[in-house]
Amino acid sequence: MDTASTTPVTYIPTASGKNVIVEGPLTEATLGTSIVPAYAYTDEEAFAHEQQTIFRSGWSWAGYAHWIPNVGDVRPVTIAGSPLLLVRSTEDEIKVFHNSCRHRGMVLTEEPIEVTQRIQCAYHCWSYNLDGSLAAAPYFTRERRGNPSPEAKERLHLLPVAAATWAGMIFVNLSDDPRPFLESAGPLVERWSYIDFDRLHLGAEREFDLAVNWKLCVENFLDFYHLPFVHPQVGPVAASLDVDDVVIEPSLIVGGSYPRGAVGKAKKSEDQLPYLGDVPDDKKESQDIFCLFPNALVFLEADWFQVIALDPRSATHTVEHMAVFVDKDADDPRFAESISSLVEVLFHVNEQDIPFLYKLQAGRRSVGSDHTSLVEHWDQITAMFQTIVASRAGYGTGSEAARVDD
Template sequence: MPELPLTPADLDAVLAPLPSARPLPARAYWDEDVFAFEQAEIFGRSWLCVGREDEIARPGEWLLAPLTPAGVVVLRGADLEIRAFHNVCRHRAATLLDGPCGRLAHLECPYHGWTYELSGALRAAPHAPPGFDRGAHGLLPARAGALFGFLFVTLDPGAPPLESAIGEAPPWLSRPGLRSLRRGRRVEYEVAANWKLCVENFQESHHFPRVHPALERLTPCDDAVSWGRGGPWLGGVMDLAPGADTVSTSAAPGARPLIVPEAERRRVRDAMLFPGLLTSLQPDYLLTYRLAPRAPDRTLVIADTYFHPAAFTKGFDPGDVFTFWDAVNREDRAICERQQRGIRAPGYTPSTYAMVEDGVHAFDCIVARRYLSALRARTA
């Protein structure tokens, strides 16, 4: 297990009640050993969202999830089961697939032609020695599953089952109707900041007036209310401002059908699933952000926007949504990168949480508990 250069005292300070709590130490956001620890003990042991079920709806459809340097292939088998495999040939370790997604009848290594069934079983191994046991050399599996329309993978064979690990999700995400949403766009970008800064930024809205004035006009931060029940989910609810019917440059959904009940059409509901799935349910679309840490100061963000399937008719143009969130995401990226540059200043130590940062504190407490659990396991 990688060393964690933090002490129980550092972490107990985070777990104090909000008025007296102290944020995570600065080195938690830039130290290589902390990052290695998180990769092994947090991202390596959690169920991680890798996309939506509709991306692999048909047999043979696959996507490549950036969970390891080689990636993990998630596919729909001929029997309609969802499976995941490390994107590595069992012969000489060449990666099997490139690109984000596709459809195939089998997997074939581009190096020497070893071929695998959609089940992961080795079908052909050219020039293998006599008596070679193909049955013992299938693709290396990872555990996969689906919940609420989301696809999940864990790299930990000993992780709890998906449903028990995910726990009680926010009720607005577990509605059956959301499973049928269709993706309108995907954008990928890197943030030159630690992944925890990206989540903390998502967990509070009192930066809106200074960083996102356009967003503040549509969803005033004073109306934000946090949600959480002690599990891996944290959320918040905000009301739309008078005169706004959705969050976009037009502030109107136009012909886009609602994806929430009529009684909830004037609310925005955000939720984070620890460690790296961020969601925002708007009246007429769903935003998701998946975080893939690349280095202590570098995070890949995969941002998707989903709409009601009935929205996809001739002339469908959600440009008012895309333009608005492109601007907001740029603003968030810039402010997180500003934090990352400052957090390594000699002598800097975090001071306190603002009293409206209960969502940030709740997230940091999850992180601190994971750190402490591993520290105690090491010394037991």
């Protein structure tokens, strides 16, 4: 279950004094000791365990609001092994239900559909309104008009799932006693309160089907150290290294901020896009990068917003759903070239990471991966993410024997 941490966060200035790093779990004494064991990146039993202890225990990204733009749009997804339905029930509301007919438990659809009023099960033609209530169950009493009683209908509602929509994303919570979404994500919502996420317009979206463990995707996203070596086109080394560790909530939201990133790095488009709301002057130059645990990787600049959302399919299979958003005023022909340039750069950066993700995945089959050495000056944020994983999943901190799959 998502729980807020009471541990105070301490920051330490870098040697230059320009930036700060968090005082995290790494010291010289931790060199050669892995926080998450290597088998957790390759073993299917470990993956199944994480699905229950991580993805079923709190809020997780489940989809994008733009996947179901119109009333009656229905999209099936799977979270923590559970088939779910994302439903646009009204113009302003998205509901999520378990994708299971209340009669025999058959999934109602395996493909995105658009319905006018009802979602129907093909097996016995039970149908449900968009609010999940049972609309009809033909021949329920063996009579042509033998519908269930009002009391029975009330008990045969599609089973709802705790859901929230924020920043164009749909989140679900499958735990038995879900805490409100804002109690989990509230500190990040407050940090970005100057952004008007109701103005988001989809610039572009791509899917990356990767033969890697989901945790490596997060760790790479939070690895600021690799930017000047893997992504030299982002600008001079000094700009790439000008980054502060930022811990918003130690057990849920970790990442970093480039205080001058929007001006210090190379430009992604020639023309200034409209800002995403009433952006204060001190935020017009910065870039924020966070993992909203466990599977939403978010990147915010004043005039664009990027999400890489992770859909773990197995221990060695993850689908990344990457979307780039701009302000709705940028939906204008005069900004088309700038948006095209922006998304081309962002997608290319993600593509550059893929060969390294595959090599990181291959390395997890070596016993050496139980003795990796995250360094305190660069990897505290990655270590904090791994610590959250280890705490949720119950992994040890290096004392476990390596389990290398054949």
